[in-house]
Amino acid sequence: MRIIVCDEPGKLTLKEESRSLPGEGYAQIRIRRIGVCGTDLHAFEGTQPYFNYPRVLGHELSGELVEANGAAGFANGEIVTFIPYFNCGVCIACRSGKPNCCVKINVCGVHIDGGMAEYLNVPVYSLIHGEGLSYDDLALVEPLAIGAHSIRRAEVKRGEFVLVIGAGPIGLGIMEFARIAGGKVIAMDMNAKRLEFCKEKLNVEHVINVSTGDVSAQLAAITNGDMPAVVIDATGSLKAINNSFQYIAHGGRYVLVGLQKGEISFSHPEFHKREATLMSSRNATREDFEHVIASIKKGWVQPANYITHRIAFENITGEFEGLLDPANGVIKAIIELE
Structure with missing residues (x-):
């Protein structure tokens, strides 16, 4: 499968790697949309805290669930998004209902490799039902949840x-x-x-x-x-x-x-x-994700308002730097995989 790696500040590389099967407790998503956020841009610039290189960026994601791997209530072929902050479940924050600030948190695309890839394995506990929303809508749920x-x-x-x-x-x-x-x-x-x-x-x-x-x-x-x-x-x-x-x-x-x-x-x-x-205020919780999805379904929020730029996955390495230029008027760029 194809992945895009930020090797160092200012350098993105399109690479090939083998597609791994999800292990126990993990599901696999075929990525269809990737929202580009400030974290990705700052990582590209070299100004993002908590960051090491090389890294596969991307955590504003939506796609098709190709292997539910026993996730309760989910089925293969379902359109989903997920909570990209993977938590330990046992630290003081997790025990207090604040997995968003887990002591050992791994944020997808920051601490561990993210979703600028054709396929991504994620913990089953992180999955979020698409609730009939589009790939575009679901890719914007995470930033709206923030x-x-x-x-x-x-x-x-x-x-x-x-x-x-x-x-x-x-x-x-x-x-x-x-x-x-x-x-x-x-x-x-x-x-x-x-x-x-x-x-x-x-x-x-x-x-x-x-x-x-x-x-x-x-x-x-x-x-x-x-x-x-x-x-x-x-x-x-x-x-x-x-x-x-x-x-x-x-x-x-x-x-x-x-x-x-x-x-x-x-x-x-x-x-x-x-x-x-x-x-x-760090990250978001499942409650916030559910509030965002409900708000979109009720028409209170229109994700399409935010999307100003679209980029094909294979063109990212050449076009990504332009997203940093204020003259281009970027509000939200979406990377598309078909």
């Missing part, structure tokens, strides 16, 4: 202002599920085209371009002086993360979804007087 999980972590309440910093695919998913939870979404980015996308495709009422005007003053005007009850970073930019502590309302919550390698810093007195809450 957004859904962050909103659940933040415990967004109806009527609260939710500031989402970063209008990339993860940020857009956060906005969708903030809206579904009843929040009043404020989108912030420096890319005018992405902010326009927020308004046109996601019906976000309030957008702020950080390159124009006083951000704090604009937030105060939108929130009637209260500032956002929830602030969520989806940029992974150290500067953006540090700057955003000043935007939190008194009694507010700040959730870090974006990830970077540096150390954050903030004014303790300013943070303390707000009695603010700082938390991270």
Whole structure:
């Protein structure tokens, strides 16, 4: 079978390897769609934490189940996706119902080889029914689940202002599920085209371009002086993360979804007087995946809105670098295997 390997930063190679049979407790999926995410792009750039080379990228996946291998309730030929965070099941996080932050977690395409391949073996416990959704829809469930999980972590309440910093695919998913939870979404980015996308495709009422005007003053005007009850970073930019502590309302919550390698810093007195809450949001759980699939089936989320680029599997090595160029206007690229 064909696989695509990131040998080192900036280098992808199309290779052939033998197709292995799934062992006990594993199922095999014939991959049909691969979503390209920020993790893949950062790995290609050489800026992704927790990463070693060479690595087969890819964890936003959908395909056909060709060997269910005893997975309860699943059948060969079924269209599926899966939870790509493989957990140990016995550590303190797993015992606490948080397999998404397992002490020994193996994220597909990050810690272990992923799904830029024609076939992939995955633990049977990770399988997710397709529920009649398309390959395209199912390939976007995982990134949308990241957004859904962050909103659940933040415990967004109806009527609260939710500031989402970063209008990339993860940020857009956060906005969708903030809206579904009843929040009043404020989108912030420096890319005018992405902010326009927020308004046109996601019906976000309030957008702020950080390159124009006083951000704090604009937030105060939108929130009637209260500032956002929830602030969520989806940029992974150290500067953006540090700057955003000043935007939190008194009694507010700040959730870090974006990830970077540096150390954050903030004014303790300013943070303390707000009695603010700082938390991270890592990966997602089955509950989040199921919430996303239900939301798509109800028409609350339209995955097709996100897909701006399509690439044939055999063309990835030549076209992947172009996905990093802001001039190409990529929201979500999908790799297709037929």
